[in-house]
Amino acid sequence: MSILVFGHKNPDTDTICSAIAYAELKGKLGKDVKAVRLGEVNEETKFVLNYFKVEKPELIESVSGKEIMLVDHNERTQTADGFEEAKVLELVDHHRISNFNVDEPLYVRMEPVGCTATIILKLFKENNLLPAPTTAGLMLSAIISDTLLFKSPTCTECDVKAGKELAEIAGVNIEEYGLEMLKAGTDLGGKSESELINMDMKIFEVDGSKIGVAQVNTVNEAELLERKEKLLVEINNIIKKEGLKFFIFAITNILSNDSTGIVAGDGNAIIEKAFNEKIDNNLIALKGIVSRKKQIIPPLTKAIQEA
Ligand code: MN
Ligand code: MN
Numbered sequence: 001m002s003i004l005v006f007g008h009k010n011p012d013t014d015t016i017c018s019a020i021a022y023a024e025l026k027g028k029l030g031k032d033v034k035a036v037r038l039g040e041v042n043e044e045t046k047f048v049l050n051y052f053k054v055e056k057p058e059l060i061e062s063v064s065g066k067e068i069m070l071v072d073h074n075e076r077t078q079t080a081d082g083f084e085e086a087k088v089l090e091l092v093d094h095h096r097i098s099n100f101n102v103d104e105p106l107y108v109r110m111e112p113v114g115c116t117a118t119i120i121l122k123l124f125k126e127n128n129l130l131p132a133p134t135t136a137g138l139m140l141s142a143i144i145s146d147t148l149l150f151k152s153p154t155c156t157e158c159d160v161k162a163g164k165e166l167a168e169i170a171g172v173n174i175e176e177y178g179l180e181m182l183k184a185g186t187d188l189g190g191k192s193e194s195e196l197i198n199m200d201m202k203i204f205e206v207d208g209s210k211i212g213v214a215q216v217n218t219v220n221e222a223e224l225l226e227r228k229e230k231l232l233v234e235i236n237n238i239i240k241k242e243g244l245k246f247f248i249f250a251i252t253n254i255l256s257n258d259s260t261g262i263v264a265g266d267g268n269a270i271i272e273k274a275f276n277e278k279i280d281n282n283l284i285a286l287k288g289i290v291s292r293k294k295q296i297i298p299p300l301t302k303a304i305q306e307a
Pocket of ligand 2: 014146
């Protein structure tokens with residue numbers, strides 16, 4: 001039976017491409033590892049897989065009874081169903097560590113870089129290996145996606161260097177390809193409110209409270225804000241279903257690098273304190289904020305802990 005490698009629920013480009021790349025690395029090292037996914041791939045990832053002519057990984061419902069490796073996440077609220085009945089062998093990630101409990105020793109590689117694929121390239125090189133050109137293209141795409149073409153505050157020197165190396169192996173022009181790819185991800189035409197919110201939604205546990213933070217990239221936030229009332233209905237459904245304290249839906253403009261948050265639930269005082277900004281009619285301006293991991297979760301955590 002293959003060992004399964006996968007990223008988080010509501011997969012993004014890094015989660016899908018790093019799982020594929022890690023499976024390739026493990027294969028080259030003689031292990032039978034298969035990339036799988038925990039949800040539908042988004043428009044940006046579809047563009048990437050299509051561009052490099054790579055099949056999307058198989059969808060899996062539960063990992064119960066399997067040997068598994070995690071990439072691009074570690075929190076229990078973001079991982080596969082059946083996690084408690086699986087054996088975790090390895091973890092490669094670039095997020096905060098939280099609610100991650102396992103019974104046995106495991107291999108862990110965590111680095112505070114902009115993308116899991118950056119760490120995976122290092123692992124290839126530590127083994128005197130390089131990814132195949134198409135895999136390098138996927139890994140480059142993951143870096144472009146997670147760092148918004150190297151503009152996010154999460155981006156490090158390592159990510160820039162890895163991106164350049166991968167672009168060379170893949171034979172693509174970073175700027176040209178990167179803009180085309182990011183734009184493909186902002187194609188939200190025809191998406192329902194529920195799809196928009198679930199596309200990149202993560203649940204976090206802070207001090208015993210569960211909060212939801214979803215994010216969507218766009219070049220035209222007005223188009224989404226027009227749908228605020230319907231989005232709020234969906235957001236309130238999720239709050240109820242998942243037992244969340246509050247929810248923030250961050251609409252991020254990838255050209256201006258600012259976001260607007262649609263907020264709901266019982267957290268206005270905390271959210272206003274976290275971002276030092278007033279909420280008006282369920283809306284909050286998030287100037288200069290593009291990174292959930294680095295600019296949204298940490299101030300929220302601090303505000304919740306101090307409340
Ligand atoms: Mn991710
Ligand atoms: Mn990532």
